[in-house]
Amino acid sequence: MDDYLIPPAGWRYAAYPWFARDTAPDLPKLVQVGRVLLPEFFHLVIGTEDAWAIDRSGRPWVNAGPTVLFLDFQVFEGEVDMAHATSIYFDLPEVYERVRKVIGPSKWKRLGIHYITQYLAEFTEEEGRPDTDPTAYDEGPSGIRSRRPEVALEWLDKLQSHAAEAYAEARGAPSPKRKRVKMTxxxxxxxxxxxxxxxxxxxxxxxxxxxxxxxxxxxxxxxxxxxxxxxxxxxxxxxxxxxxxxxxxxxxxxxxxxxxxxxxxxxxxxxxxxxxxxxxxxxxxxxxxxxxxxxxxxxxxxxxxxxxxxxx
The missing domain is CATH 1.10.10 (Arc Repressor Mutant, subunit A)
Incomplete structure (x- = not known):
């Protein structure tokens, strides 16, 4: 693993679906980018360790008070582009300068792809939105939203199928999803x-x-x-x-x-x-x-x- 993918002491990196602070009702679409699947919209969080907190129910959330930089990415025509950057509490230029000293802007996109891929691996392993995802729960009149709504099940099916096909391809075996076709x-x-x-x-x-x-x-x-x-x-x-x-x-x-x-x-x-x-x-x-x-x-x-x- 490249050294820059590991945060230095006192810092943490994470990536989640949708743009930062969006209140979208469900998960975005999964799209193909090269040989991998990525959410159509996702964001990378670069922040100090004290930015992550635990609420009274034991769920994690990102506290915007300390140094936190939110980087929003969008997949468009097979390419990953950074849409915009935001911060809360401190001015963006001040946060940008602090983060730049930890990891340079030229590495932000690769960092975002790495951590959102890691998120998708956790999503598959936990069969739904990971417990570490602060955006996975939404308290409303009907209580806490499920980690596995219909679109999450669609994600699981697509991710598991993609993983199985990639594994079969690496072994030189036929795709498990591809059955012999009768030429009727x-x-x-x-x-x-x-x-x-x-x-x-x-x-x-x-x-x-x-x-x-x-x-x-x-x-x-x-x-x-x-x-x-x-x-x-x-x-x-x-x-x-x-x-x-x-x-x-x-x-x-x-x-x-x-x-x-x-x-x-x-x-x-x-x-x-x-x-x-x-x-x-x-x-x-x-x-x-x-x-x-x-x-x-x-x-x-x-x-x-x-x-x-x-x-x-």
Whole structure:
């Protein structure tokens, strides 16, 4: 471990989700940054030991009286950026100068990532927000908020899955989350839909298939080839023809309404999922959701498309 990650005597470092002193109702989203997961918003606390106190119930909290610097970070487009710095009690320049002598600003971002990663490890181990998290509890009219609300369970599932996949990758073993896929017509149609959508958006289509199904690129390429054999995708162009077309800047021929059909197919699949979710929350929305879904299906049939999930 780098020496600067260990606080000197009399100081302490810690990181927690959300920006400092935010009163957000729940945990932020977890997002991928390189090979790790991080909260979309988090903050680093650099403070003297006397900044940490214990309340009457035995829970820790950060006392803002002594020297404390709060550094807020946000993940944006795969990069971690420091949003702003705050302090309480002492003026920010005064606190900044004291902290700068302990650890320089050039190391603050790496320090923040290290300690929020440590927080996530504790979160996984304790199966919920760690007892050392002063923001984990919120006393209100209904009492103390649970350490394991619904979003915390989602965090646990995502963190545990990510850890299992990383461990399997390090050992050269197949991902525990990846099961053998049966290349049914329904599956290959979905591969074709993902592929065509990526092509229409000028994105690498095979890579998008791999990302969509969380599979290696080589496996996705085999699925794409199988979809072509089933004629769910047109035959691949030769490299020479593709280069010539690109050089001539002539767009690929597309079947009339193909893009609209593809869009409708995705909307229908998404609407089916959303309908199931919404109907559990509010059964009164059933008619509204089903009418919307039927409109999509009617338009797709008029354009000669195939309703997703329909059995012939």
């Amino acid at each position: 017509d329904e599956f290959l149609r979905e591969v074709a839909q993902v592929y065509r959508y990526a092509e229409n958006m000028d994105m690498p289509p095979t890579r998008d298939v791999a990302n969509h199904f969380k599979a290696p690129h080589s496996t996705a390429a085999k699925w794409v080839a199988a979809a072509r054999r089933k004629k769910f995708l047109p035959p691949a162009e030769s490299a020479a023809n593709e280069a010539a077309r690109a050089a001539a800047r002539t767009p690929a021929r597309t079947e009339p309404h193909a893009e609209r059909r593809l869009e409708l197919e995705w909307w229908i699949k998404d609407s089916m999922i959303q309908a199931d979710i919404e109907l559990e929350k509010d059964p009164k929305r059933k008619k509204e959701m089903m009418d919307k879904l039927q409109n999509y299906k009617d338009e797709l049939e008029r354009l000669g498309g195939e309703i997703p999930g329909r059995e012939d």
